[in-house]
Amino acid sequence: MITKMTITNIHVLNQDSAYDFYVNKLGFKLVDDIPMGPESRWLTVSPPEQPDLQLVLFPVTVSKIFPKDVAETLIGLIKKGIFGCGVLTCNDIFATYEELKAKGVEFIKAPTKEFYGTEALFKDDSGNYFSLQPLNNFGNENSI
Amino acid sequence: MEQYPKVYLYRRIVQAKLFIDKNYAERIDLSYISDEACFSKFHFTRLFKTIYAKTPHQYLTWVRIEKAQQLLREDKSVSETCFLVGFDSLTSFSGLFKRNVGVSPSSYQAQMQQLKLAIKKSPVSFVPSCFALQHGWFEK
Structure with missing residues (x-):
């Protein structure tokens, strides 16, 4: 029986920039930053209140995993903003929106009331996008 | 939805939170922060706690x-x-x-x-x- 998701990949264009985005802007916690030889690095972060889920900030570079044509295609798709990486949950969507905007995070959709609740969309530094939704998305979404 | 309800309150509380994030190493007077945000200390603390589930302190x-x-x-x-x-x-x-x-x-x-x-x-x-x-x- 599967019980949890513990590790998942976010494909990023640059690990230094992704570190800055996820740790310093989104406030994720650094879990591992382990050099694996001169050009590789095992870099994982967790959402602040979800330490048992690690996001691997997985660089898309020409390598054994990504041959040149694959890497180029993948980089092009990431830059175009094709990949939605999931829903991030917050206590208060308006406060989180204002804070991330103040930190320079690019929103492609401001908090908007949809039939399923209030949602905003933002992009990471590579071009991947996330949905941002409040924890209780069917109650009173304006908490103050 | 840039003009969601109470946007001005949110912006002031978020600015106060960012002030703490930036100046945590200094001697921070929370009365000063609430004054800067144009709130009474009580009102500021209540709003801050509602949003962040912690008092400013x-x-x-x-x-x-x-x-x-x-x-x-x-x-x-x-x-x-x-x-x-x-x-x-x-x-x-x-x-x-x-x-x-x-x-x-x-x-x-x-x-x-x-x-x-x-x-x-x-x-x-x-x-x-x-x-x-x-x-x-x-x-x-």
């Missing part, structure tokens, strides 16, 4: 302890860390650290140093095998 302490953990991992001494994150007293720092993290600052630092040594000795054992294999990181 609790949040400031939380930020300081988080930063202290980072500095201890970077091998700063306990006393240096205490003052770098804005505490005046080593005793109150150690007490708050233990209450929040579960161990004393020196024990935390010793644990982190042991972990760093273990990672240095065998980095690949800290990476899930499937990823290590995919990257070709397995040690010979």
Whole structure:
């Protein structure tokens, strides 16, 4: 029986920039930053209140995993903003929106009331996008 | 939806939170922050707690302890860390650290140093095998 998701990949264009985005802007916690030889690095972060889920900030570079044509295609798709990486949950969507905007995070959709609740969309530094939704998305979404 | 309800209140509270994030190492007077945000201290504290589930003072302490953990991992001494994150007293720092993290600052630092040594000795054992294999990181 599967019980949890513990590790998942976010494909990023640059690990230094992704570190800055996820740790310093989104406030994720650094879990591992382990050099694996001169050009590789095992870099994982967790959402602040979800330490048992690690996001691997997985660089898309020409390598054994990504041959040149694959890497180029993948980089092009990431830059175009094709990949939605999931829903991030917050206590208060308006406060989180204002804070991330103040930190320079690019929103492609401001908090908007949809039939399923209030949602905003933002992009990471590579071009991947996330949905941002409040924890209780069917109650009173304006908490103050 | 740029003009959602009470947008002005949100912006003022978020600015106060960002002020704490930036100036946690200074002697922060929370009355000053509430004055700057044009709130009474009581109103400010209530709104802040509604949004962040912590009072401004609790949040400031939380930020300081988080930063202290980072500095201890970077091998700063306990006393240096205490003052770098804005505490005046080593005793109150150690007490708050233990209450929040579960161990004393020196024990935390010793644990982190042991972990760093273990990672240095065998980095690949800290990476899930499937990823290590995919990257070709397995040690010979």
